[in-house]
Amino acid sequence: MERVTLNNGVVMPLIGYGTYQTPPEITERCVSDAIRVGYRSVDTAQCYGNEREVGLACRKSGVPREELFVTTKLWACRGYADTLHSIDVSLRRLNIGYIDLLLIHEPAGNVHEIYRAMEAAYREGKLRAIGVSNFLPEKYLDLINNSKVIPAVNQVETHVFRQQRKLRELECQIGTKHESWCPLACGQNGIWKNPVLSEIAGNHGRSISQVALRFLTQQGIIVIPKSTRTVGGFMRSYMHRRIKKTSCLW
Numbered sequence: 001m002e003r004v005t006l007n008n009g010v011v012m013p014l015i016g017y018g019t020y021q022t023p024p025e026i027t028e029r030c031v032s033d034a035i036r037v038g039y040r041s042v043d044t045a046q047c048y049g050n051e052r053e054v055g056l057a058c059r060k061s062g063v064p065r066e067e068l069f070v071t072t073k074l075w076a077c078r079g080y081a082d083t084l085h086s087i088d089v090s091l092r093r094l095n096i097g098y099i100d101l102l103l104i105h106e107p108a109g110n111v112h113e114i115y116r117a118m119e120a121a122y123r124e125g126k127l128r129a130i131g132v133s134n135f136l137p138e139k140y141l142d143l144i145n146n147s148k149v150i151p152a153v154n155q156v157e158t159h160v161f162r163q164q165r166k167l168r169e170l171e172c173q174i175g176t177k178h179e180s181w182c183p184l185a186c187g188q189n190g191i192w193k194n195p196v197l198s199e200i201a202g203n204h205g206r207s208i209s210q211v212a213l214r215f216l217t218q219q220g221i222i223v224i225p226k227s228t229r230t231v232g233g234f235m236r237s238y239m240h241r242r243i244k245k246t247s248c249l250w
Helices: 024-036 049-060 082-096 111-123 139-142 165-174 195-204 208-217 233-242
Strands: 004-006 009-013 042-043 071-073 101-104 128-133 155-156 177-181
Touching: 024 177, 042 049, 049 071, 049 082, 049 128, 071 082, 071 128, 082 111, 101 111, 101 155, 111 128, 111 139, 139 165, 155 165, 195 208
Parallel strands: 042 071, 071 101, 101 128, 128 155, 155 177
Antiparallel strands: 004 009
16 A cells, blocks of 8 residues: 655555545444455544544454554634543544544634644654644644644645645645545536546546546545445455556646
8 A cells, every 4th residue: 555654754544544424323334344455544533423433443453553544633622721632532432542643624713722732642642643624825824833743734625626736835845745535526526427537547447536536646645535335346446456647637
């Protein structure tokens, strides 16, 4: 599996399994399927309501903890003290010892104090890396100018139709890895019938999903696609049948 090295030396898989809108009652099964076919990175969040099930699947998987990479995201925190409490709540729900990557889910509340609490938990070893989500340039730069630890990751909606080039250039200069949520455009913008993607997929004998994901990963963008009904087949096909290169015209 391809991996990227974060700015603090922590290694993270380039592709992970997303659990957004995955109901708790099927999350354990979906995450277990993902781990079984070779995935080692799982993305969850407090507001998804499925941290407990993600942790359960990880513990039952039989895969050594150090081989798994679990990301979760804070929600509804307002300042320093409640953020420290919120981190401990996620640690208890996941019950996997530590969190590999913790993100601020969105730039709301007292972001400087929230991040300062994350820095404290990071120094204590509760978190292996910290970062942000949905921080566009203005908010991202404001945080950079008011923090001690450079965010390891910024998770933002990114796909072939919304490539976030200016933001990615800025992150690259500072040392933050870019991560894509909604890497398949949430099935919108006519992605499944797009003529450019269709042509590339046909030329390489691959699916449009594979092309769209590879377009991101070949640029070093971390991706977290999701599936709840065909998780095994979809994920196995991408893991073992990646195309070598794509050359899109967007």
